Structures are given as structure tokens and as C-alpha cells.
Amino acid sequence: MALATQFAFEAGPIIDWANAVKAxxxxxxxxxxxxxxxxxxxxxxxxxxxxxxxSLKVLQKRAMDVTKLLLPYEPNDIITQxxxxxxxxxxxxxSHVHFFPLGGIKTNANWAIRNGGNSATPxxxxx
Numbered sequence: 001m002a003l004a005t006q007f008a009f010e011a012g013p014i015i016d017w018a019n020a021v022k023a024x025x026x027x028x029x030x031x032x033x034x035x036x037x038x039x040x041x042x043x044x045x046x047x048x049x050x051x052x053x054x055s056l057k058v059l060q061k062r063a064m065d066v067t068k069l070l071l072p073y074e075p076n077d078i079i080t081q082x083x084x085x086x087x088x089x090x091x092x093x094x095s096h097v098h099f100f101p102l103g104g105i106k107t108n109a110n111w112a113i114r115n116g117g118n119s120a121t122p123x124x125x126x127x
Contacts, residue, residue: 007033007100009043009073011081014094022093029095032082037074037111038103046102072103074111 003021008014018030035043079097086092101108 002029002031002095004031004098005033007035007046007102009035009047009075009078011078011085014078014082015085015092018092018094027093030093031096031098032094034075034078034097034099035073036099036101036103036108037072038107039072042102043073046100074115075099076115079115 003026014032018032021030035046038046082094082097086094099108099112
């Protein structure tokens with residue numbers, strides 16, 4: 001059994017929430033939802049529709065930076081931050097990441113293959 005979450009864009013609140021869940025006595029793995037690569041407009045539309053409005057602050061900051069506004073969002077920062085926290089805290093209860101392919105399944109899969117190492121390689125292509 002595990003908890004599966006909605007998608008988020010910021011590591012700090014995820015870490016705080018996961019630690020609070022464990023401190024409350026719920027000690028089961030958490031599969032954290034992460035928005036996959038997508039255009040900023042797409043992320044904002046899904047965030048509003050899915051009720052993750054608190055995460056809009058991160059997207060709004062990104063929209064204020066013109067250089068980032070032109071580039072698609074990629075979850076590199078959040079994944080790196082969660083992985084670094086897990087490396088320092090092996091008992092951290094986030095055990096898996098699952099992606100919401102808001103920019104398309106192929107875009108998300110290609111990003112995961114480029115950034116996820118062997119764990120993201122499809123079985124048919126694994127060497």
C-alpha cells in the first residue's frame with residue numbers, strides 16, 4: 001500500500017508535507033506526483049482545473065522571468081531537490097515519483113529517458 005499524490009511543482013512543501021504525514025504516524029510509502037514537461041500555459045490550466053492552486057505561485061514566478069517563459073517547463077529542479085533530500089534522509093517516506101504527462105506522453109517519456117538513466121529506459125530497449 002502507498003499514498004499517491006496530485007502533482008506539484010515545488011520540493012520544499014512536498015518534503016514538509018511528507019515529513020508531517022510520517023510524524024502523524026502514517027508510515028507508508030508515498031508516490032509523489034510531478035508534472036512532466038509542458039508549456040507554462042498548459043501547466044497553469046491543469047493546476048487550476050485540478051485544484052493545485054497553491055502551486056501556482058511557482059508557475060507565476062516562472063512567468064515573470066521572460067527567459068523561462070519562452071521555454072517549456074521541465075521538472076529537473078524538483079526531481080533533483082527531492083533526490084538530494086532522499087539521499088541525505090534514507091528513511092524519507094517518498095519512495096517513487098509518478099508523472100502527470102501534461103505536455104504529452106511522448107514528451108514526458110523522452111524527458112524521462114534523457115534524464116532518468118536506466119530506470120527510465122523502456123524494457124524493450126533496455127540493454
